[in-house]
Amino acid sequence: MKSLTTRRVCTTRPALLLFFMLAAACSRTPAETPSPRPIAVPKDASTLATVDAFVARHLVLDLTADFSARTLSGTAELRFDRRDPNATEVVLDTRDLKIEKVEAATGAGAWMATTHRLDAATPAFGSALHIAMPAGADRVRVAYSTSPGARGLQWLAPSQTAGKEHPFLFSQAQAIQARSFIPLQDTPGVRMTYDATIRTPKELVAVMAAEMEDVGPALSDGPHRVFTFKMPQAIPSYLIALAIGDLAFKPMSNRTGIWAEPSMVDAAAREFDDTEKMIVTTEKLYGPYRWGRYDILVLPPSFPFGGMENPRLTFATPTVIAGDKSLVSLVAHELAHSWSGNLVTNATWHDFWLNEGFTTYLERRIVEALYGKHMADMQAAIGVSDLAESRKTLEVAGDRTLLPDLTGRDPDDAFSNVPYEQGRLFLVFLESKFGRDAFDSFLRKWFDEHAFESATTDEFLAFLETNLLDTRPGAVTDAQIQEWLHTEGIPGFAVLPTSDAFAKVEQARDEWLKGGSMDALAKTASAWSTQEWIHFVDSMPRKMEASRLAALDRQFTLTESMNSEIAHVWYRLAIANRYAAAYPAMERYMIRIGRRKLIVPLYRDLAAYPEGLALANKIFAKARDGYHPLAQTTVADILKPKT
Ligand SMILES: [Zn+2]
Helix, strand or coil: CCCCCCCCCCCCCCHHHHHHHHHHCCCCCCCCCCCCCCCCCCCCCCCCCCCCCEEEEEEEEEEEEECCCCEEEEEEEEEEEECCCCCCEEEEEECCCEEEEEEEECCCCCCEECCEEECCCECCCEEEEEEECCCCCCEEEEEEECCCCCCCEEEECHHHCCCCCCCEEEECCCCCCHHHCCCECCCCCCEEEEEEEEEEECCCEEEECCEECCCCCCCEECCEEEEEEEEEEEEEHHHCCEEEECCEEEECCCCEEEEECCCCHHHHHHHCCCHHHHHHHHHHHHCCCCCCCEEEEECCCCCCCCEECCCCEEEECHHHCCCCCCCCHHHHHHHHCCCECCCEEECCHHHHHHHHHHHHHHHHHHHHHHHCHHHHHHHHHHHHHHHHHHHHHCCCHHHHCCCCCCCCCCHHHHCCCHHHHHHHHHHHHHHHHHCHHHHHHHHHHHHHHCCCEEECHHHHHHHHHHHCHHHCCCCCCHHHHHHHHHCCCCCCCCCCCCCCCCHHHHHHHHHHHCCCCHHHHHHHHCCCCHHHHHHHHHCCCCCCCHHHHHHHHHHHCCCCCCCHHHHHHHHHHHHHCCCHHHHHHHHHHHHHCCCHHHHHHHHHHHHCCHHHHHHHHHHHHHHHHHCCHHHHHHHHHHHCCCC
């Protein structure tokens, strides 16, 4: 189908327009990708599934969303590459799934009943589902339903949405939560294509990180509207994504558009209208965008992440809609994952830096190309300071390195800035040694030669040696590479962002702190970007007179800032100084927003002193139900009494 990019979308959405906007969002991917090579799936500490005898290649989902029961129920069929003719069992990952029935089949043959056994649940990984495989069988079909508390799904009440009228559902499968809504081999070392049929209440729209098939009036089934999707590119399980809600679509270019609640769609399309330029910029650097469309789904504020790089359909927090495009590096980041992460994927969560370090490097290159070197330098400087702070909060030493030990742990417990910013610094170091042109060619080759494959750190190191290090022997030593991977700090030979990125901000800050006039500060600050504001507030002394804070607040309305990142650093400064005038607004912020990056440091700061801890508990009691299960766990962990 041709895309209908000029058609205006009306947010009142009569049925016919709904059809057109759905049609606009469904275009075919130019070429389907070949099946991945039958390489051995690397050992992954984060899965209970077996991957030696059977490797999933295609998934067929048929699920019905029940908002009153808060469940998805239906069937998941897995088609395997059978690698051992004598194998008699396949083991899948599940978490809190209710398994109704399991069948097996051979090729196109009929389904036959088979036996299964569900192991007791483990807190980190869920329950292994053992399925007996008859001789020759290479398909299974599992009838199941999810639990209302599924960790990979968040069911929002109408009151938690912008429109307040309809409920909302979204999934978040990364790192290991796909198993909480689909029984499968939940490891990024296994890639599969999929087809999905999703049945929703009639008034709602389903979207997936996949191609939406044609939608017509015929596609309704009793009380449900039926949506069908096709994912022709082989992806790992953590990139399967679904959302259902009162959604409208607005195109931005012939391959980009916004999905959002009707009241958000225009503001989001304005904020993100550089997206097409970002794609063109990235394609020039690292090769073609290979996923067909690139749309952005703007979620309600409880989304626990900034963004999630679900292929073809980035899921994004509304907290980056600042009105001035100042936080759109988030889109640069999620888009960059279309190369690093989605196209070439970390084979296990131990190799997470291959996804995030590369992506953070690419993100800053896109920002530099579109918004200039100064902006990229400022973001890099903020990144380095976030890295230092992140390391301070990590209790497991290995988590401060690029290669954490995830044995027996949910990878989410090791989640931090380290793979992002330390990984990026590693790549910046390599770029500095070999020159930007050579490094860009090297990266492009890495993406081209590993497209639609998963890779381990060792595979990257071997490729690095052959394709970059060997071109200039001695430029980088083996000891340096090892230090990058294993150090708990920033190596002394790292190339850090220029220290004058914020020189003017620091000068203005120091003058004001020494007694300079508010007028002079206000004049200078009137030209500041969001990043300069973040640095200004974040670098203020942690001991200030309340009157000085109040003066700043009066002048710049920081407590009531509509910019979520500036408000965040201001609340941290307020907590450090016990500036209680900011607390009521901070409390509203912590209840409204569920993005972990913005709320977790506030809880942590509050938890550090008794009155703060009491306030944090009070806020959490009100906010908890609105948070995603992942955010609930993170915050509960911070607030739990220390033994
Ligand atoms: Zn990322």
